[in-house]
Amino acid sequence: xxxxxxxxxxxxxxxxxxxxxxxxxxxxxxxxxxxxxxxxxxxxxxxxxxxxxxxxxxxxxxxxxxxxxxxxxxxxxxxxxxxxxxxxxxxxxxxxxxxxxxxxxxxxxxxxxxxxxxxxxxxxxxxxxxxxxxxxxxxxxxxxxxxxxxxxxxxxx
Amino acid sequence: xxxxxxxxxxxxxxxxxxxxxxxxxxxxxxxxxxxxxxxxxxxxxxxxxxxxxxxxxxxxxxxxxxxxxxxxxxxxxxxxxxxxxxxxxxxxxxxxxxxxxxxxxxxxxxxxxxxxxxxxxxxxxxxxxxxxxxxxxxxxxxxxxxxxxxxxxxxxx
Numbered sequence: 001x002x003x004x005x006x007x008x009x010x011x012x013x014x015x016x017x018x019x020x021x022x023x024x025x026x027x028x029x030x031x032x033x034x035x036x037x038x039x040x041x042x043x044x045x046x047x048x049x050x051x052x053x054x055x056x057x058x059x060x061x062x063x064x065x066x067x068x069x070x071x072x073x074x075x076x077x078x079x080x081x082x083x084x085x086x087x088x089x090x091x092x093x094x095x096x097x098x099x100x101x102x103x104x105x106x107x108x109x110x111x112x113x114x115x116x117x118x119x120x121x122x123x124x125x126x127x128x129x130x131x132x133x134x135x136x137x138x139x140x141x142x143x144x145x146x147x148x149x150x151x152x153x154x155x156x157x
Numbered sequence: 158x159x160x161x162x163x164x165x166x167x168x169x170x171x172x173x174x175x176x177x178x179x180x181x182x183x184x185x186x187x188x189x190x191x192x193x194x195x196x197x198x199x200x201x202x203x204x205x206x207x208x209x210x211x212x213x214x215x216x217x218x219x220x221x222x223x224x225x226x227x228x229x230x231x232x233x234x235x236x237x238x239x240x241x242x243x244x245x246x247x248x249x250x251x252x253x254x255x256x257x258x259x260x261x262x263x264x265x266x267x268x269x270x271x272x273x274x275x276x277x278x279x280x281x282x283x284x285x286x287x288x289x290x291x292x293x294x295x296x297x298x299x300x301x302x303x304x305x306x307x308x309x310x311x312x313x314x
């Protein structure tokens with residue numbers, strides 16, 4: 001079960017993945033971003049960022065190249081991807097409540113709440129469907145992300 | 158941050174609270190339900206159920222009476238309450254992502270995603286607004302709940 005005292009949350013995995021695509025979406029052409037620099041900029045643990053990057057590559061949203069001149073890039077598909085689509089792909093599904101936890105909920109076989117919650121989650125995703133990665137980094141978010149990039153050590157104007 | 162490998166979830170607190178109102182909604186007139194029997198029926202820890210009951214009483218959805226003949230009841234307001242309203246009241250708010258975690262997200266001051274996620278959560282709640290506690294326990298859930306009640310020891314037909 002999730003912790004007490006907080007509201008509903010995306011998983012940390014989805015949260016980090018979304019931060020990464022937003023950061024990559026404002027990368028300047030000459031920037032060489034790596035998983036390590038992106039993790040630092042976004043204040044997330046490197047190991048978590050690396051897992052998220054691997055999944056984003058699987059989904060065709062991010063490309064990586066190793067070695068000199070290597071790094072991370074958002075693909076064209078990644079730039080135009082729907083946030084609703086990304087969140088659907090990253091949230092592994094399952095139930096919004098602990099229906100199948102151990103012990104499972106005794107009501108699960110005939111629960112109307114379960115269906116209602118699944119429909120509510122669909123409404124949540126649908127609300128994010130029209131929003132693209134690109135649109136999230138339009139002003140004011142974009143300039144803030146670029147400034148963060150400069151704090152990584154590149155202080156050229 | 159929430160655990161990896163699961164999808165978005167309601168909090169355990171909300172989950173348990175919803176199970177409790179559903180169980181109380183199908184209580185027979187002569188039934189004397191207590192927090193302990195309800196917790197057992199719903200396979201949730203007693204201490205969690207007790208916290209949820211206290212909050213449901215605060216919200217005017219549940220009434221309790223101590224001593225002989227005491228127990229738990231759903232109020233009229235509780236029976237007609239909207240699931241959307243209950244979930245809004247129980248989920249403590251905050252952000253859907255770790256915007257203000259320690260360390261906070263560096264993008265939080267100018268994040269379009271944060272607003273988009275807040276709007277998506279509102280769509281989630283709105284989807285649950287038309288659903289009442291009463292409607293959730295209509296067939297098929299109601300009879301299952303009643304059978305569970307009988308498993309508590311009351312085997313009269």
